[in-house]
Amino acid sequence: MGINNLHAVILAGGSGTRFWPASRQSRPKQFLNLVGKESLLCQTIRRIAPKVPAGNIWIVANRRYRKEIKRHTAGFGVRASQVLWEPSAKNTAPAIGWAAARIHAVNPHAVMVVLPSDHLIANRTKFLRLLEKAVDLAQQEYLVTFGIVPARAETGYGYLKTKQDKNVLHVEKFIEKPNFVKAKQFLKNGGYLWNSGMFVWKAEVILRAFKKYLPSIYADVGGADRQDPIQKIWNRLPNISVDYGILEKASNVVAVSAAGIGWSDLGSWEALFEILPKDKAGNTMRGNVVSLDCRDTLIWAHQRLVAAIGLNDLVVIDTSDALLICPKHLSQDVKNLAAFLKQKNRSEQ
Amino acid sequence: MGINNLHAVILAGGSGTRFWPASRQSRPKQFLNLVGKESLLCQTIRRIAPKVPAGNIWIVANRRYRKEIKRHTAGFGVRASQVLWEPSAKNTAPAIGWAAARIHAVNPHAVMVVLPSDHLIANRTKFLRLLEKAVDLAQQEYLVTFGIVPARAETGYGYLKTKQDKNVLHVEKFIEKPNFVKAKQFLKNGGYLWNSGMFVWKAEVILRAFKKYLPSIYADVGGADRQDPIQKIWNRLPNISVDYGILEKASNVVAVSAAGIGWSDLGSWEALFEILPKDKAGNTMRGNVVSLDCRDTLIWAHQRLVAAIGLNDLVVIDTSDALLICPKHLSQDVKNLAAFLKQKNRSEQ
Numbered sequence A, B: 001m002g003i004n005n006l007h008a009v010i011l012a013g014g015s016g017t018r019f020w021p022a023s024r025q026s027r028p029k030q031f032l033n034l035v036g037k038e039s040l041l042c043q044t045i046r047r048i049a050p051k052v053p054a055g056n057i058w059i060v061a062n063r064r065y066r067k068e069i070k071r072h073t074a075g076f077g078v079r080a081s082q083v084l085w086e087p088s089a090k091n092t093a094p095a096i097g098w099a100a101a102r103i104h105a106v107n108p109h110a111v112m113v114v115l116p117s118d119h120l121i122a123n124r125t126k127f128l129r130l131l132e133k134a135v136d137l138a139q140q141e142y143l144v145t146f147g148i149v150p151a152r153a154e155t156g157y158g159y160l161k162t163k164q165d166k167n168v169l170h171v172e173k174f175i176e177k178p179n180f181v182k183a184k185q186f187l188k189n190g191g192y193l194w195n196s197g198m199f200v201w202k203a204e205v206i207l208r209a210f211k212k213y214l215p216s217i218y219a220d221v222g223g224a225d226r227q228d229p230i231q232k233i234w235n236r237l238p239n240i241s242v243d244y245g246i247l248e249k250a251s252n253v254v255a256v257s258a259a260g261i262g263w264s265d266l267g268s269w270e271a272l273f274e275i276l277p278k279d280k281a282g283n284t285m286r287g288n289v290v291s292l293d294c295r296d297t298l299i300w301a302h303q304r305l306v307a308a309i310g311l312n313d314l315v316v317i318d319t320s321d322a323l324l325i326c327p328k329h330l331s332q333d334v335k336n337l338a339a340f341l342k343q344k345n346r347s348e349q
Helices: A040-048 A063-076 A092-106 A124-139 A180-189 A203-213 A215-221 A227-236 A242-247 A269-275 A328-343 B040-048 B063-076 B092-106 B124-139 B180-189 B203-213 B215-221 B227-236 B242-247 B269-275 B328-343
Strands: A006-011 A057-062 A083-086 A111-116 A143-148 A159-165 A168-175 A192-202 A253-258 A284-286 A289-292 A298-300 A305-309 A314-318 A322-327 B006-011 B057-062 B083-086 B111-116 B143-148 B159-165 B168-175 B192-202 B253-258 B284-286 B289-292 B298-300 B305-309 B314-318 B322-327
Touching (some): A006 A092, A040 A063, A057 A063, A057 A092, A063 A083, A083 A092, A092 A111, A092 A215, A111 A124, A124 A253, A143 A203, A159 A253, A168 A242, A180 A192, A192 A203, A192 A253, A203 A215, A215 A227, A269 A314, A305 A314, A314 B322, A322 B314, B006 B040, B040 B063, B040 B124, B057 B092, B063 B083, B083 B092, B092 B111, B092 B203, B092 B242, B111 B203, B168 B242, B180 B192, B192 B242, B203 B215, B269 B298, B269 B328, B314 B328
Parallel strands (some): A006 A111, A143 A253, A305 B322, A322 B305, B006 B057, B057 B083, B143 B253, B284 B298, B289 B305
Antiparallel strands (some): A143 A192, A159 A168, A314 A322, B143 B192, B314 B322
């Protein structure tokens, strides 16, 4: 396939609260340097760049992040016209349908790869090799999902139940986050993959699926090739994911099975901590930290000195106006805290 | 005894590091509001005020704390001439000898009560009643120590071994900080009291004891009734405590036995935490704190929000430039941390 036919759609609309206090309403996770020297959004663009020309990279985001989007995409040659501003946060189907219509209008033969903007993929080479395979499948008119080979009985992800048929891994079923017993069973049985939320398909093929399974979105976004119309129709679009609205129903869904690409959805401080380099005592300390006898502890200092004595399995995140302290295994509860701050309309939300 | 004969000497030279990061080299514990609305130094002055006229209150401190001393004594009518500036930190004997000489020069009949500036006494009424008793004993030419009835087998204090003889509790022996086995034995045996470092005696009587047991100090401070001379002789004075230099040797040492005065030397964050009011889960939270499921945890926020989830037995102390996190039972190790910062000449020391 000619490189000019490959487009990327990067979903940067998330307002994640799981990395509070580093992430804020005004600066969600995709704009943070959680791992490495660039934001996750920049890493996502840079990862795809060898296969997708800058003029084919589309960003879907909320206009409230206008400044951040500009700052993080400036170095890549992504033009303002390639950013699709969602009038409000909806789920993935409206954003993907809109992007598909725009891309199809530019190039009816385009293949589009849909990527979350806030995941980590440590091994770019392996990822790009799998992407080639996915693009091949997409050109055979499949709807292709990236499935991650499970590393553990994870209860935090959706799963794909797959069945090999000759060279193609068909997705038989989308499974919502399972309980631990089921997750263990999946791991044991094999053939189950984590649903990574990365997809590859021809714009034409996914638009045909929209027409069939989500005709209201199809009808509305078909004409939305400028900003004005989308403002008017956005409110009436259903708040639904592409998984639930289309992929669970379509019969031509296949997976590429990804192992060893170093994928993480970075769903919590604990998940991040797992992949960060550690000292001999299992600690990761960043910034102005003095510690004595700490073990398995993550400390991110901001400017002030953080002095830690005898801590175990703790997460300590310092910022200029808020500090988080919690045991590693409770770091998922940060979203409750962020919800509480929002409810109270606190400045630290 | 006429009230005008009673003088107080408040030892405010301490440079304590045990309450880092709230206490600093430039602002030691006696200047902090750890409990209540005033600094410990102010509380010490206010406690004694009903028995000692402002003109009889003497403060011994290092000149580096000139501003703090001025600020904390200003409201009490303590004149600048009543502050004795130690040229450098020595132990208690030089300071007490010097103060005794000054007081004796003003009033040869004076009784002086010596008080640390950084201890807590919650029950002032009981304390003042005991003070009256101590003053009576002092007028009988005894060297009187305040002994605290032990509440537990404490290994952090020195002890007084006492023996009742008619109405007088004689101190037979001063005992250095014991190990836990000995401390339990003391508690079981009875007759052992914690050495609080509070003393009452006639200026004339303690000067006589200096002449006998620490003649070098006696000779030097006898003439030190102005600032100039003390600067010259201070360096050659021995660095010794009044307990070790005099009280262990003198035969006229007695104790008043103090129970229920709510005494604490506030030797660590843990010791402070013990006496602070707590919520149902055993927490003390001060300032801008949001907490979920914490137990037995002390959090002092400064300005920034401190968000805590699922913490147990932890101490979290936030200040503008430094943050401390440690388990309660390790809060004594803060002094090691402060020593480390001093060694590195860090701004946060």
